[in-house]
Amino acid sequence: MPEPTVAAGLGDPARAAVFETASGFANPGRLAGRPAEAAALAAQLEWMSAELTQRPEWRSATPMLDPALRQARAELRAALGIAPDAPPAAVAAALRQAAPALRAGQAEAAAAALDPVAAGDGRRVLARLANLPPLPRAAFATGLALDELSRETRTDLE
Template identity: 60%
Template sequence: MAQPVPPPAEVPLAMPAGLGDPARAAVLAATPAFADTTTLAGRPAEAARQAARLEWLAATLVHLPEWRRASPLLGLFLIQGRDELRGALGIPSAAAPAAVAGALLDAAAALEAGEPARAAAALDAVGQGGSMLARLATLPPLPHAARATALAQSELTGDGRWDVD
């Protein structure tokens, strides 16, 4: 029997703006970040935002009508990438994507406000906040996340099936 399709996660309010489609914006922002996680070194707020984007993409992207034509591997790759990132950060696999994305975005906002204790407290909702902050500042290479976001970008821009104007 087929598993029921989970409802798409709501777009977190702090997702990238200005590019129109939030899915397109999230893909275009996340792809270079996960292709080379060293660009996030020492930038835990940005790493938290990128992690929230991957959470949202894994929970939502393939359920959006305009993405149903994408490779059948895309959903699987996004989930593998998300799970790899969760493992690197110490986030339990059973955590709800919306809760994880929300905690990550709250932590990013707190870090930008110069309030690391508030950032750690936000992350405590989905794991051990203090250790997650340290891990966000030093993400290891995440090959599954890189592959997933690269495939999403390829599906978005690679073969002309998408309106990218």
């Protein structure tokens, strides 16, 4: 599965995904009415749940991280109306395509990108992205990933 894009100055896509998702899901109110940002964060969480703990530098993470990320993915998919058994790569790709379309004001293109993972109802997913409820499992899992990243950074400095 392709890695998420890197935010300016963060270098490593995995680190960028951890920082961005932890901040975004810890403060869900800031996503209200911002479906493009919500779609981008959801795509990163999809990627993290499938790939993060498979990376060599993350294999020493707490064993709680992988199940926490999978539970977060399930919670997010339920909130968005995305099938629980949809392949993570397909969901991440659909959300990644939807985000720039939303930024450009192209709701129809965003909905079309989401249709394959939303049983043909990408419009419903768009409405939910614009008004995400609090996602405590996503907040916990991404916060745990941030804690692990901080722990690794501290260990590297010792």
